[in-house]
Amino acid sequence: MRLVPRSLSFVVHLCVTAILVAALALALGMLFLYAPTEATMGDVQRILYLHVSVAWCGLAASVAMGGYGLLYLVRRQLSYDHWAQATGEVSWLCVTLTLITGSFWAHEAWGVWWTWEPRLMSSFVLWLLYAGIFLTRGGIDDVHQRARTGSILAILAVVDIPLIVMATRWFRGVHPVAPRMDDRMHLTLLVAALSFTAFFACCIYQRRRQLELTERLADLSARLDPF
């Protein structure tokens, strides 16, 4: 009975993995071979395709984390907390990658690894905040208390996001908001953003599945050995 869904699931996973690998390969191929070299910065500008893609994924995952946190508070189902934790972890990873790629880009564009710019500052604040949320969650044993605390903190973190998005527009910092780009650059950016979104969505799904299985295993262990 179990073999059919298992094998089906295996085929589905194989197909999804193959599609993701192909999409990422296409994005990287376009990034290095199809997109034209930028006139002033040269090849270093290609970091932008990665930077914008991971920044977008980080921002979307943060909003999703807040959304799942809110859903947990309303419905009190642990599955929403698993989604919130998975999206939060992936968001933290994406913000880390955004800061690293942004730092490389800044070094070539502005001659410094870091500059006092509201959007950079806000991204780093978000990174620190996620680190704090994970540490807080790690200190709580009761699953529902952990979920509740994590959900509220996720909502507070999401409140920080409008400040990040609006910061450059308020202060006209040195961060480029929407630079003029060639059509091929636009297409490469779009493909990279879509590929990375699909990849990180898959990461979120797998992590959520892992969390759910861990929870189920802990539940079974508790039933087998209640003392």
Add this chain to the structure above:
Amino acid sequence: MNRSVLAVIQALQQFRCLVVKDLLAELRLRRVWPCMLLLGLLLVLLIEMQIDLPDVAKYQVLSGFFWLIVFFAGTFALERSFASEREEGCWRTLQLYPLPPSVLFLAKVTVNVLALALLECCLIPAFVVFSNIPLLAHPFCLVGIASLANLGCAVVGVLVSALTASVPHKGNLLALLLFPLITPLLVGAAALTQQMLLEEFTEEWWRWLQVLGLFVVLFFTVGILVFEFILED
């Protein structure tokens, strides 16, 4: 009398009782505020000892340090807001009392705003005397900045304090969560103070003021909405 008017009057009475309870407890026992004030003064002294700069550079550096000291010393009061309730067995009574969570939230925010205001009343003269910076040259501007900064810090601080008070082995989680959240507030208050010292009331000054206002409005609204969930045990 209209039922909603009665509910408002009752909420105001509950609010007054809670604020008076916290203030009386602090006045009688003097457990948190003296420590907070001493820590603030100590930090002012230690920082002043290190800084010997020309006026403009000093304004830039000290305006940031001033707010950092206020918020850092203020964590003493914020941390004890809910920890003392739990340690002294008051928490269960508060939960049994038919009290809207928003009233408790507002009362705690008010007490912490008062604590931060008291701290600033001690630190501002100390800063003026020790470092000779004209913090009181524009008193209304300073009161405006301090009101928004205190309110923002108290709102976020009360939320985080209530959350971390129920976490076992919490360590310094309050500071770890509070400071990333209030970074825009800290930077905004520092920028406003710096421009006030330099007497540059440009468009940028108003923008930073808007950031502080938006910060307070956003977190105050979220605080009112989520505080009910924080109080669950």
